[in-house]
Amino acid sequence: MSGKINKVVLAYSGGLDTSVIVRWLIETYKCEVVCFAADLGQKEELSGLKEKAINTGASKIYIEDLQEEFARDFVFPALRANALYEGTYLLGTSLARPLIAKRQIEIAKQEGADAVSHGATGKGNDQVRFELTYIALNPAIKIIAAWRDDNWKFNSRKSMIDYAGKNKIPIPLTKAKPYSSDRNLLHISHEGGILEDTWAEAPEDIFVLTKSPEKSPDKPTYVEIDFEKGNPIAVNGKKMSPAKLMDYMNIVGGENGIGRVDMVENRFVGMKSRGVYETPGGTVLWAAHRAVESITMDREVMIMRDSLIPKYAQLAYNGFWYSPEMRSLQTYIDATQENVTGTARMKLYKGNCIVAGRKSPQSLYSEAFATFEKDQVYNQQDATGFIRLNGLRLRIQSILKNKR
Numbered sequence: 001m002s003g004k005i006n007k008v009v010l011a012y013s014g015g016l017d018t019s020v021i022v023r024w025l026i027e028t029y030k031c032e033v034v035c036f037a038a039d040l041g042q043k044e045e046l047s048g049l050k051e052k053a054i055n056t057g058a059s060k061i062y063i064e065d066l067q068e069e070f071a072r073d074f075v076f077p078a079l080r081a082n083a084l085y086e087g088t089y090l091l092g093t094s095l096a097r098p099l100i101a102k103r104q105i106e107i108a109k110q111e112g113a114d115a116v117s118h119g120a121t122g123k124g125n126d127q128v129r130f131e132l133t134y135i136a137l138n139p140a141i142k143i144i145a146a147w148r149d150d151n152w153k154f155n156s157r158k159s160m161i162d163y164a165g166k167n168k169i170p171i172p173l174t175k176a177k178p179y180s181s182d183r184n185l186l187h188i189s190h191e192g193g194i195l196e197d198t199w200a201e202a203p204e205d206i207f208v209l210t211k212s213p214e215k216s217p218d219k220p221t222y223v224e225i226d227f228e229k230g231n232p233i234a235v236n237g238k239k240m241s242p243a244k245l246m247d248y249m250n251i252v253g254g255e256n257g258i259g260r261v262d263m264v265e266n267r268f269v270g271m272k273s274r275g276v277y278e279t280p281g282g283t284v285l286w287a288a289h290r291a292v293e294s295i296t297m298d299r300e301v302m303i304m305r306d307s308l309i310p311k312y313a314q315l316a317y318n319g320f321w322y323s324p325e326m327r328s329l330q331t332y333i334d335a336t337q338e339n340v341t342g343t344a345r346m347k348l349y350k351g352n353c354i355v356a357g358r359k360s361p362q363s364l365y366s367e368a369f370a371t372f373e374k375d376q377v378y379n380q381q382d383a384t385g386f387i388r389l390n391g392l393r394l395r396i397q398s399i400l401k402n403k404r
């Protein structure tokens with residue numbers, strides 16, 4: 001980083017990395033450091049962070065509850081798109097980073113800061129998500145990526161712990177986990193350490209949000225989820241805010257062993273990485289949303305929308321949440337959701353999320369059309385010409401092939 005830095009807003013968690021980065025920024029750039037900690041539903045104790053940040057050298061810390069904004073403006077738009085990365089991952093971490101970065105930029109403007117910083121490593125996706133958001137929202141802001149900075153002098157956890165001890169920086173004294181976890185309202189992710197062997201089954205003791213299917217209840221749990229224009233608004237008839245609804249569904253889904261995923265994904269930077277995810281509430285909501293769509297969306301609209309799911313998920317995963325292509329894509333997605341209003345009844349049982357029923361005042365399903373009994377609205381003789389016309393190219397292909 002060239003040029004004088006006067007004030008930095010740091011994405012701060014109070015863990016080892018960001019605790020060290022506070023002091024490192026002050027020593028390296030002789031600048032003022034303002035910390036920002038976002039509560040996205042990680043259920044971690046945020047009290048004490050203020051004292052810790054100030055004692056480490058920060059001039060100020062913002063601690064903000066962003067759960068409702070996260071659910072409403074990031075998770076629900078992705079749910080309306082049925083977004084899945086590589087057909088499996090519900091994008092829990094991917095959707096959280098642009099919100100944190102957006103708020104950092106807002107605080108930087110409020111504080112008159114000329115730089116922002118994060119503690120993401122140079123191997124992962126988060127560095128890209130943070131920095132693409134910074135660039136999109138304030139291209140003039142200076143970015144200090146500690147792990148990629150020429151002045152960064154740490155090459156191991158031990159070297160950081162030694163530095164913290166030397167500088168009397170309080171760090172978590174909890175037993176180090178042999179893997180890395182990141183939690184928010186949508187999911188908890190586990191990766192690295194003992195999970196780097198792709199042949200080894202994830203040990204049961206890593207799971208936090210979900211019971212194992214073997215230990216989940218022996219009787220199924222039924223829930224009814226109401227949707228309005230693609231957004232879940234109530235469970236079992238009780239209306240809830242976006243964050244409270246997600247929190248409730250995490251409990252119900254997790255109790256029934258729903259939402260465990262073990263995948264090897266392709267990181268944006270180019271390498272493959274194994275991730276073990278728990279997304280109990282999101283998994284149920286995703287399946288319920290598709291159930292309501294099945295009776296409310298036109299066939300051709302659904303085919304077109306489904307063809308865009310991989311692109312939507314890729315944009316979110318790669319950090320392009322604030323790109324013009326994502327804005328255009330979200331506009332189209334939301335247009336497809338105008339009639340996605342109704343209720344899905346879900347049966348949750350030992351890791352399985354089963355659609356037990358669906359209904360909607362906007363339903364396109366008609367028993368009169370679908371019945372196998374005699375009806376007055378469909379002449380089965382019409383299918384003869386329909387099949388002949390659709391089979392014409394196949395007939396021609398076969399005739400010409402047999403003549404050769």
